[in-house]
Amino acid sequence: MAGGDVSGPQHQPAGRGAVADYLAEVAAELTGTAAARVAITDELRDGLLETLERHLARGRPHPEATAAAIAEFGDPRTVAAAFAPELAAVQARRIALGLMVTGPLVGLTWIAAVAANALPPWRHQLTGPWLALPLVGLALVVAGPALGLTVAATGRLSRRLGRRATFPPTAAAIAALAAVVADLTLLTIITGQALTSPGSSTWAPVLLAVGASLTRVTLAGRAIRRCLATRAALT
């Protein structure tokens, strides 16, 4: 972990250890991606060493200067907690953008599968297992606004919207859940189709669509768990 390394020739081993310990304590409390945590500890390390150098320049002995710098930075748990809403927003935004990008791709694979096999929706008919298709539409109606709000609340409009810190992970979790519902519905429908009308299907596009949905169900499921854990940590 980047938080364990303290550079600078003027820092004695004792001070280096104390600074590294402090950063490790902060890092242990941080949530979010590894890259985000490393970036935060790198930034904090620079600030902490700047603070330490200022105290040393005033002629304070090294141990005293180190203790003063750490005290000036604040309690590690408090510092990590102050980052929590930011890390939650970054996480929710990544999930929302991921869903926004993969959504149309997964949709296209299903359209291709339906078109290649001239399945009922392609003939403007909803029969048999395809009667459940409106559930996919309902999921999209839920996912669209949830994604839009997540992106808005975690980007340039965040100050104007002024939502609570728990809002982005909640909205992202709702969008991911809607994606799971849509995928599971499509997977159930195609399973029903295969069971009721086996035979002359063009399987390649169907398998591609099924693979795309299974992948998204797995990833969206993980995203929901992460969002709910983050939400719980913020409350």
Added chain:
Amino acid sequence: MRAEVLKGHLDALLLATLAAGPRHGYAIKEALRVGSDGRFDLPTGTVYPALHRLERAGLIRGTWSTVNGRRRRSYELTPSGRRTLGDERSSWQEFSAAVSALLGGAPWPAAT
């Protein structure tokens, strides 16, 4: 002075410290402390999350460099941040003038 007192004004103050040019996190914290004659001496660690929030809102831009062998993130105002700072200044001047008029000890208008 406690950090809570700054609630609602911290964003504007952080933007103001960057008006003259880019600074890194510790320099921003020091600018707040020195510029307020030591009154706004915030726990350094809590200044960084606020900077990340402003960056996410598109008001400041952070860039990495290497100084003395360690990574440093410096921040500068974006055009949007400069506009927001101007708005915050106007709004504060209006607010402080009104509060000063009321708390300045001048006689109040006669009650009707």
